[in-house]
Amino acid sequence: MKTLYQEALISAIEKENHTEKLTYLTSLLRSLLQTVSVSIFEITKDQTPSDEVSLFDLTNRFTKPSDGLPVEAIETLTPLIRGYAYKDFLPGWFEKTKDVEYPISKRLIEWVQFRNKKQGHGVIDSETSELWSSKTESIIRDCLTVFSDVIPKIHDNGELYLPKSLNRLSIKTPLIYENQPIVINQVSARKGIWRISGQTLSWTKSNDFTTTLPEENIFNNQSIKEHGGYELSEIVSNNKDYSFFHNIPVRQTDTFEGRKDEISKLVEWFDDEDSRYCLVYGDGGYGKTTLVLEMLNQFLESQYDFNEPLPTVISYHTAKITRWTEEGLKHFTSITPAVDECIRELMRCFDPVLSKDWYSISGRQLIDKSIGVLRENKLNRNDILLVIDNTETLATSQQEVKDLGAFFKTVGKSIGRIIITSRRREFIEATPILIEGLTEAEGVSLMQRLANDYGAVPIQQAGEATLRKVSKKLMNKPILLEALVKYISRSNLGIDSAIENVFKKSNEDLLDFLYDDAWARMNQFQKEVFLVLVNLSSPLDQSTISRACQEIGIQHTEFQSALEETHFSVLTDYGRSYFIELVDLAGRFFLQQFSKLDDLCKNRLRNIAHSVDLYATERERIEREYRTDRVAEAFRSEYAKAAKVHADKGEIDEAIEMYELAVEDDPVNSSLHDRFSWLLLNRKRDFNYAKEISKKAIELDDNNCDAIVGLALVHYRLGELNEGDTLIEMAKSKGRPLSFCLLRKAIARFYKSREETNINKKLEILEEAFDLLEKAEKSNSRSNGYDEKNHRDIIKYKDLTRRQITNWRTKKTKSQKIIDNL
Structure with a gap:
């Protein structure tokens, strides 16, 4: 890749116009710094302890990289890599060398400041263009020298790898496209599947691209947290910065079409603080949830300028019949616990693990208790926005529907504003937004976009008049239009034949037909995963489904491809994680298929389902204990919560300041001291201060196992x-x-x-480490997600240790031969 960058530099230098030259040199440097950052992420992941060095903050921000972020990432991780792996890593970054007169880190900081002040948000005149085109060229030349070892090489088969001095580490992230370096625009996750989007580095023709990342990638390193947990987001509205907590799922589709009037009405309601309720209603398949999530995701992207006050918490809740609770797995069978659950979902923003008393009350008592929590956090009803999806599932009888309306009315008055989606007109005085079919023009546009995505040639070749007739025949219903396009792309039938086969059936016959068609196209492994899922009692989330795939022996992504092209389930997508609920008819279809199997196969699949249920239960127990012990207990005070927010945003000095105030405010909280020590150890690398705080944590509670391990890690870091x-x-x-x-x-x-420094002593320590790793592997039960993580670390360090032993034994042998020949 270094050659590709050198060729791009030559191309840029040939430009006579300084403004054009500067523009292309800026793109070149942006690509180069992103490439180096990704290599350094990969080295850090491979060579440093995953539970001591957190990549999450940097890689999470890198999903939408700014020009300053790669410099920050290199600045942060280079000392860690020097400490853990390669002592002479990146000479010239912090210091002068014989090849680099001035430390490249300082030159890049100067470039970032210029880029932000002039090129990004200011004016560049001809004199500035000439000066900075020369400076940027010089910076790039120094970067190619300093970063020479971390710019990947390209194998004959197209794979990327680092040189021998960095253990020929394979770079899994795609950094070239069409034999050209790239500029990364975005890294995103949908339904647990990761994709990278960007542009090729080219002066003549820069192409946009999107490609899939492997499941094990540097961005998929989320720390322990509850699926669908609340995230802190920052937006700009009316040129002001705002931050808020939310659990908003990602968009349901990338091909959102039309609905300008409906979006406009929802935006207008959002800005009307006197209106407490908004009801988005309409028949199934018209895209109510899709519309609401599209608008909320646009809000997250700062696409609107709203009047104050903006919500401080946005809580999204979709009606589910199965939930993990304090008492374990619960299946809700009546209206009261199901509607209460939307209030508990909001409360999980303040306490990730709700205690038993939250489940022992309901209705008005639950609302009153929640109001108390809001007041404790200095919030009122204007600070909260509740989004409650699919409310038609919460009530069926006429009396239940009336009770549901009364419940919403009380919540809206006391807790926060509410957006409701439903197939019926709920009993509540709300701003109504009726979702009906698309216009014919929107239907045609949607089919054309989907046809390009799925390669449905008959749709691509059809004229507008034909497509208008098709859209009208399918009631301009997005879900039916999508189903038709997907069916045509798979079956290669013409439009008329496809409509004849699919849509002249009753709803249930149609689903049966679609299920049979989809089932016939699945491979045996994909079918078996679905048959395991229908036998599970656990909620169907990403970790459960991933475990089922693992037990069957299929890649999670391969199962996802089968799930995406069917209507077997209702999916709630949080990007990095997701939930599904099988449609009732699909569940019956799978049970019917299961009944056709012989007893041996049935027992095998039931045993797998039982194993996955045990795994899910154990994982939930450990996560609950983790969150209860480390999170809920540690972050009780306002100062502690503020410290966590600063740490999550990467503001380490501010976090330390808040932690110091928190331990003054709550001096006997052992868990708080432990979390403070972890930050000092891993984010600030102030070992002595971390040691002091860890000792205090154990002094406060000598049974705090996390604190004991934390102090052990401090001693290890100090070489003790x-x-x-x-x-x-x-x-x-x-x-x-x-x-x-x-x-x-x-x-x-x-x-x-x-x-x-002594080779014999070095080998002795490495061999002792390898022996410990072999014992660790034998004693690892791999019974839950954290045993699995330990197992991955064991395998990683066995490989690293084995390579080091081989390397130093070879050096020892060569040294001995030299001595013998003297």
């Missing part, structure tokens, strides 16, 4: 193996798994070996 080992043994006696403890000891020795 014996002290660290003693604390790890203490953690084992208080419940930490043997496999985890052996792994921590092994990792400490792996990094300790790098400091040892």
Whole structure:
């Protein structure tokens, strides 16, 4: 790739117009810095301890990279890589070298400041263009020197890898497209599937592209958190910055078409603070949820200028019959617990794990208790926006519908404003937005866009008049138009034949037909995953489905392809994670298919389903304990919550300041001290301060296993193996798994070996580490997600340790031969 960048630099220098030259040089430098950042992310993931070095903040922000972010990422991670892996990593970044007269980090900071002040938001005159085109050229030349080892090489088969000095590390992230370097515009996740979008680096013709990332990628490294948990987002409205918490799912479609009037009405309601309720209603398949999520995602992208006050919390809730609660898995069978759940969903913004008393009350009592929490957090009803989806499922009888309307009225007056989507006109005085069919022109445009996406040739070749007739025949209903286009793309039938086959049936016959058609096209593994899912009692979320795929022996992405082209389920997509609920008719269809199997196959699939249920239950238990012990307990005070917000935003100094105020305010909170110590250790790398705080955490609660492990890691980081080992043994006696403890000891020795100069002593430490890793692997049960994570780390460090042992044994042998020949 270095050659490609050198060729691009030559092309840029040939430009006589300084403004054109500067524009292209800026694009070249942007691409180069992004490429280097991705390589450094990959090195960090491969060579540093995953539970000590957090990539999440940087890679999460890198999904929409600014020009300053790669410089920040390199600045942050280079010292860590030097400390953990390669002591002479990136010479010339912080210091002068014989090839680089001035540290490249300082030159790049100057470039970022110019880029933001002049090129991004100011005016560039001819003199500035000439000066900075020369400066940028010089910076690029120095970058090609300093970054030479981390600019990937291209294998004959097109794969990217780093040189031998960096262990020939394979770079999984695609950084070239059509044999050209790229500029990354966005990295996104939909339904757990990751994609990267960008442009090729070319002066003559820069092409847009989107390509899929492997499931194991540097951006998919989310820390432990509840699926659909609340995120802190920042937007700009009326040229002011605002931040708020939300759990808004991502868009349901990338081919959103029309609905300008409906979006406009929803935006108008959003800005009318006197209106408490908005009802988006209409028949199934017209896109009510799609419309609301489109508008909310546009809001997240700062596409609107709303009047104050803007909501501080936006809570999205979709009616589900199965939920994890404090008492385990619950199946809601009546209206009251189901409607109460939307209030509990809001409360999870303030406490991720609700205590039992939240489940022992309902109705007015639950609302009153929630009002108390809002007041504690200095919030009122104008700070909250509730989005409640598919409310027609919450009530069926006439009396239940009336009760539901009364409930919404009370919530809207007391808790917050409400957007409701429903197939019926609910009993509530709300701003109504009726969702009907698209216009014929919108229907035609939607079919044409979908046809281009799915390669439906008959649609692409049809004239507008024909497509208008088709859209009208299908009632301009988006879900039917989409189903037709997908069916034509798969069957290669003409439009008339496809309509004849599919849409002259009753609704149930139609779904049966579509299910049979989809089922026939699936491979055996995909079918078996669906047959496992229909036998599960656990909620169908990403981790559960991924585990089912693993048990069957199929890639999660391959199963996703079968799920995407069917109407088997209702999906709630949070990007990195998702939930599905099987449509009732689809569930019956799968059970019918299951009944046709022989007993041996039925028992095998039931056993797999049972195993997945056990996995889901254990995972939920561990996550609940994690969140209860580490999150809920630690972040009780306003200062502690503020510290967490600053840390989540990457504002480490501000977070430390808030933590210091928090421990003054809550001085006997052991969990709070432990979380503070973790930040000091891993984000600030102030080992002595972290040690002091960890000791205090254990002094406050000598049974705080997390604090004990935290102090052990501080000792390991300081090179004090014996002290660290003693604390790890203490953690084992208080419940930490043997496999985890052996792994921590092994990792400490792996990094300790790098400091040892004597080859024999170095090999002794590495061999001890390898022995510990083998014992850790044997004792690892792999019974839940965290055992799986430990297992991945064990395999990672076995590979790293084995390579180091081989490398140093070879050096020892060569040294001995030289001595023998003297």
